[in-house]
Amino acid sequence: MSNKTRFGQSIVRPIDNYVFRAIADYTYDWESWLSPEGKLLWVNAAVERITGYHPDECLQMPDYPLSMVAEEDRHKIIEMLNDATTEGSRNDVEFQLIHRDGSRRWAAVSWQPMYDDSHRHLGHRASVRDITERHYLREELRLHNQHLEQLVQERTIKIAQLEQHRRKMEKLAALGQMAAGIAHEINNPLAGIRNAFALFKGNLSGDDENYELLELIDSEIERISSITHQMYQLYRPSQQSPTRFDLIRAIENVLLLLQPLASEANVRVVLRPPPKDASADPSVDSSTTDVVLRESELRQILLNIVRNAIQASPSQGEVVLDVFSTDQNVTITVTDQGEGISKEATTRIFEPFFSTKTGTRQGMGLGLSVSRSLVEAMGGSIAVERSGPGGTTFQVTLPRRISSHE
DSSP: OOOOEEETTEEOOOOOOHHHHHHHHHSSSSEEEEOOTTTTEEOOHHHHHHOOOHHHHHHTTTTTTTGBBGGGGGGHHHHHHEEEEHHHHHHEEEEEEEEETEEEEEEEEEEEEEOOOOOOOEEEEEEEEEEEHHHHHHOOOHHHHHHHHHHHHHHHHHHHHHHHHHHHHHHHHHHHHHHHHHHHHHHHHHHHHHHHHHHHHTTTOTSTTTTHHHHHHHHHHHHHHHHHHHHHHHSOOOOOOOEEEHHHHHHHHHHHHHHHHHHHHHHEEEEOOOOOTTOOTSSTTTTOOOEEEEHHEEEEEEEHHHHHHHHHHHHTOEEEEEEEEEESSSEEEEEOSSSSSOOOTTTTSSSSTOOOOOOOTTSSSSSHHHHHHHHTTOOOEEEEETTTTSEEEEEEEEEBBBOOTO
16 A cells, blocks of 8 residues: 555555554543543543642542542533443533542543444544633623623613603692682682671671571681682692791691691690711711701691691500701601501502592592602602601602792
8 A cells, every 4th residue: 555545636645653642642632542341541631730630640549530520520421431431421510520639520421432443343532622611701691691680680670760750740630630720610609608708707607607607607617718729729730939947946837737636536746856966077067957948838748747647546645756857958757646557558558539548528539649849859759668667758858948949
């Protein structure tokens, strides 16, 4: 036979075995040759770089290469060995290696059967590549993608919430506009009724047997007037300019107005002023309760909330107002000792015409809706939550100062 054998257009020259051995020994990947029964016959020097074990040590291992494989991944290598003895082949099977120094690395193994010129099975060749860096980069990419998916989900939820809020605001605006129109139509004849009734009542003596009924009619006319005023507030923008005033004094004035209601309900109302903040900027006295807000609107907000708290409290109960002050905001909490509020009601408590009260003389459910509108118009927020086993807490947070444009 000629020393040159032609395959297609290329020429293959015979090369001595030691040259092939040199190529195998200097291959970058960890290469090994195992007999058809799975016994290690040869392994190249790259094994020491990857595992820390010398090739001679590997040849002495009775369970090569399982002792260098993480326990949780040994089943993969056992499956590889079983597959190789049946002349199977696979590519890029990942597993964890235990380095001689105890550290862990990620690797990928590929194997294929080997045959001589007569197609006699000589065993299989296994090639292992260190993929630790690839694995960590892939894990970082997975975590990054997971984070992006989470952000997308959060943004999707936020968009849905904003859309829901927009639709709700549109409905409330339409409802408020309708309420203001109805209030206007009611207010005109109501003014005539009130004037005529005042004349009629003025001509009767207090000793008349029906005078108590006149008092009832008068109080009902006043209640209708109050309801129409609240309906106006649902839609009409504020015309009041902010002024500087003392918050505690304003709250005390509100409580003075509500004292008759509290006495009748046998409920004690307690006001606790803000504590001194030792961590605040010493150049700014955050304990002062001077604010620049729309005072009459703040009074209306507190009248609505504290009145509700008194009405919700049991006899001999207590309503507590706490005031907290920072350089930027003031927060007022109103806590009663009533039966509390259901989870369903907390989601609807600020809707117009929604009320948890029973009885025909307990209002129309406009007070809290108006309060929220007034609070938000001043750049603040209002929230409600259950307090302990019973009772409800309303929290109003407002900026300490607003401009006339808010």
